[in-house]
Amino acid sequence: ELKVEQNPLFLSMQEGKNYTIYCNYSTTSDRLYWYRQDPGKSLESLFVLLSNGAVKQEGRLMASLDTKARLSTLHITAAVHDLSATYFCAVDGESGTYKYIFGTGTRLKVLA
């Protein structure tokens, strides 16, 4: 069974601290996607990682991909309250089909 696992599932952190969210997957996908979802809202694309070793950064968020380990990380630097949201990773379920499989999400709460 194809799986995408995120940990932690819940994360409560203080403003100004750093933390990493992990995304492990079981497919042979070379592509991995990160999304953000605010409560009651739709999903917003954050990063698209297209190859082994890919690293993308936007503001306080940095995502990386290790296809050999089937692992992606989303690193948060000096968290601020506005980053509070649920973060999802997703991979292609079958190589080349663009049938996405999503992780269960990491609910992040940044405390002032």
Added chain:
Amino acid sequence: NAGVTQTPKFRILKIGQSMTLQCTQDMNHNYMYWYRQDPGMGLKLIYYSVGAGITDKGEVPNGYNVSRSTTEDFPLRLELAAPSQTSVYFCASRTGYEQYFGPGTRLTVT
């Protein structure tokens, strides 16, 4: 551009009723998707389409049907609604490696 639009925003169905969730995109994207999101969970792919006239099943297709007669529209049909279909439904379209999501339809089956 309106992007991806979905109607209705909210709907309450009785068990056994049927309905169609509408999805339209104005970006001329070939790929379109339907997902469901249960509370506290990630998205599960129901059906997807790679172009007009071509559809295929995702992870959780049972109880749903789709059609794709035009590039713009990708309706999702629920036949004989069941409480297990209570969820938030998202439609998305894709270009390149980017997916664009609609605002969602919150469906309750009682």
